[in-house]
Amino acid sequence: MQSLDSLTREAQDLAGKSNRESAEHTITWHDKKLTHNESEVARQMQICNACRYCEGFCAVFPAMARRLDFKNKADLNYLANLCHNCGACLHACQYAPPHEFAVNIPQAMARVRLETYTDFAWPVSFGKLYKNNGVTVALATAFGLTLFLILTILANGSLVSPPGNGGNFYSIFPHNTLALMFGIVFGYAVLALGIGVARFWKEITPGQASAVAAGEALHNVLQLKYLDGGHGEGCNDEDDKFTLRRRNYHHLTFYGFLLCFAATSTATIFHYVLGWEAPYSYTSLPVILGTLGGVGLLIGPIGLMRLNIRRAPAHGDKAQKPMDHAFISLLILTSASGLGLLIWRDSSALAVLLALHLGIVMALFLTMPYGKFAHGIFRSAALLKWSIEKRLPNKLGLGSE
Structure with a gap:
């Protein structure tokens, strides 16, 4: 194996070459064009591969140790999406800024991840929406709210619900109409994300999956294993202090989302299979699942927003804020x-609350394929590749797994 000095000299040479060619934002290695951000990840990985101090922190470093160079674009995209941006390696690194090597893996990986989402987006031209996602979300929300407010007026003649409605949503919007509208939008979101991650999967040449590898990957996704800093104490958010707050808030958000989806699915079965039409009582399964999911989906994102605002700038790419x-x-x-709609569903505000909720949900579905939601899908694919790869013979004989 090359010495640390020789590898870091090579890394510095690569960094110099990257800076000289940054005006074009590309650098060519083995007839493969790497972007400026990918070249920077390659430079830093070269240093990390010589040091190996962080090898036990997360899956990125043992996956890195299976490679002698980082000239393959697909490898860099894979490693970037394997990174959970927990920040532990940054605070442990002796070559982090202000050292002249300026190794900042979380920040460098974050920039490449955004390029991955953009490059593999479907349709391809829509990948540009990632770079202006704040504006995209604002426009989608305005569209969704306007649409449902207008439809409410047309269907109800007013934004005030008629007396004696009893919380019946479908007296305002017919069930089949809502099912059709949201079915089309949600179906498109699933299709766009599915095609994008399938293209990514093909590019990173994952190998043959086994039931054991798939099971391990699923366990790591559901457990958010790599948000524990590699030692179970958590991530570094603002300083060197370890905390599990980010992992816990992610869990509340993730499982809150799943519970809300389960509530909708259960209500669909009640309606179409059992013939039980809404509104459902507060003690019914759809309402209980929706309430628990809504609470989790409120507390989790509020916590994540607070952490995101207070997080140290070095931990990520500020352009993605x-x-x-x-x-x-x-x-x-x-x-x-959604929770407000449940609480005041028997009031005269039902129509306007329903229009607001449906408009926001429509905006969420419309922007899912071209926003932050994609990180969970691509990261899951990278975790599956790692579960497959670690079971293959390590021809280099390098690294611990």
Whole structure:
């Protein structure tokens, strides 16, 4: 293996070459064009691969140790999406700024992840929406709210619900109409995300999955394993102090979202299979699931927003802050409007509360394929590749797994 000095000299040479060619934002290695951000990740990985201090922190470093160079674009995209941006390696690194090597893996990986989402977006031209996601979300929200407010007036003749409505949403919007509208939008979101991650999956050449590898990857996704800093004490958010707050808020958000989805699915079964039409009682399964999910989807995103605002700038890419804040804000508005609708569903405000909630949910669905939601999908794919890769023979004989 090369010495640390020789590898870091090579890394500095690569950094110099990257800076000289940054006007074009590309650098060519082995006839593959790397962007300026990918070249920077390659430079830093070269240093990390010689040091190995952070090898036990997360999956990025043992995956890195299986490679001698970082000239492959697909490898860099894979490693970037394997990174959970927990910040532990940054605070442990002896070569972090202000050292001249300026190693900042969380920040460098974050910039490449955004390029990955953009490059693999479907349709391809829509990938540009990632770079202006805050504006996209604002326009989608305005569209959704306007649409449902107009439809409410047309269907109800007023934004004030008629007396004796009893919380019946479908007296304002027919069930089949809502199912069709949201089915189309949600179906498009699933299709766009599915095609994007399938293209990413093909590019990173994952190998043959096994049931054991898939099970481990699913466990790591559900547990958010790599938000524990590699030692179970958590991430570094603002300083060197370890905390599990980010992991816990992610759990509340993730499982809150799943519970809300389960509530909608259960209500659909009640309606179409069992013939039980809404409104459902407060003790019914759809309402209980929706309430628990809504609470989780409110507390989790509020916590994540607070952490995101207070997090040290070195921990991520500040250019992505608008995308982060836009997505988190949509989640907060979705849960808050949904809980408000449940609480005041028997009031004369039902129509306007329903229009507001449906408009926000429509905006969430419209922007899912081109916003922060995509990070969970691409990260899951990277975790599956790692579970497959770690079971393959390590021809280099390098690194611990």
